[in-house]
Amino acid sequence: MAGENPASTTEYIQHHLQNLVYGKHPDTGWGFAHSSQEAMDMGFWAIHVDSMVWSIGLGSLFCWMFLRAAKKAHTGVPAGWLNFVEMIVEFIDGQVKDSFHGRNKMVAPLALTVFVWIFLMNLMDLLPVDLIPTLLAMSGVSYQKIVPSTDPNVTLGMALAVFILMVYYSFKIKGTGFVKELTMHPFNHWAFIPINLFMETVGLLAKPFSLGLRLFGNMYAGEMIFILIATMFAAGAGAGLVSGGLHAQLFGEETSALFWLVIFVLVVSVCWLNLKGKVSTGKTVLLCMAFMAIGGGVFALGGGLMQWGWAVFHILVITLQAFIFMVLTVVYLSMAHEDH
């Protein structure tokens, strides 16, 4: 796990940034790519299976959870999950009413879908970086990126869908006015048509790209920091404990394995005593930290704390990014509906 030499650190990072790609390789035919090079060779007609599975899975989760609330919706006193869903719906509805002034039944549900779906996709970032890839690697899946929003295909795909809607509604609402907007602004003279067209087109195209790339960039950077913390230290104190033990087991350092085992038993028993009410919580945390520090070394503890700290900070980032994407989508669609 922890990078002992630069080559393995680079490999570790690259491995984490490679999607699971399914496509047609010129030499080996249809199948999963076994290296980044193979994935590159597959060209455009390949698909990121992990991104698609996670994003469809999370989208279905959103639909299912909200459908469950919608089924239970009634006019009495709302409770539990329905209450939470109504809170979100009301929040989105308020946002849409604030910034969208046209009459379109699609915008509010679109905003809800965008917000919750992107939030769920970003939320995957908070799972420990190595947890699911390692588990899947054990069952033979070589690559796995569990955060769909760190895949530019996903974010740009959504941004392009929004762009298509923008163009569609611009034509639908403004008709030829949209063409005029593209050709006669900002210089209202026929001689400036090429310049106007160029400037307006750039401005129009910049919207979906900035929309998609902003989300991608933020999530990619966040993921990167999790990975870097994991390479600098062990991947967290707890993971350091288990992986260190496994490491020793695999490579035959039996005394070391025994040492890990003793520490593991100590930590578990302290936690158990706390649950039984024999040890106070403050003492439990201190004892566990002490055991972990002895077992995993100061670095493992530091790594765990940094992962935790960044995760806490990242909660803000993922919510904010989902919110920004949602608001900008609404604003862009609102601009498409405004007839000058």
Added chain:
Amino acid sequence: MNINLTLFGQMVTFAFFVWFCMKFVWPVIIESMEERQKKIADGLDAADRALRDLELAQNKATDQMKEAKLEAAGIVDQANKRANQIVDEAKVQARTEGDRLKVAAEAEIEQEINRAKEELRTAVAGLALAGAEKVLEASIDDKANRALVDNLAAQL
């Protein structure tokens, strides 16, 4: 990191989820929320109205109470007056009755006295006559003397 078919896959997925949300999720929830909002507004209205009604009823009740108190006081006053009147009347009646009885009693007494006097006179006249008769014995004219004695008795 390369752009590939995933882009379109995501677009299709996105479109599907938006459609799903628009068809099955959003309208149901927003409708029920709006309905509840209306219900709550109606409820608050009703509560306001009830409060106003209550206030009115309370005012009315207070007014009625005041009126009733006044009426009761009037009745008590009237009753007192009537009672006094009755007592006064009774007093007057009693006094007149007393007076009447006294007068009657006095008259009777007077009568009794007169009768007694009369009897006494008669008795005296008889006695005197008998005495004179005894004294004079048969020499006297009964008729002329009797008139004399009666005259004497009437002077008593």
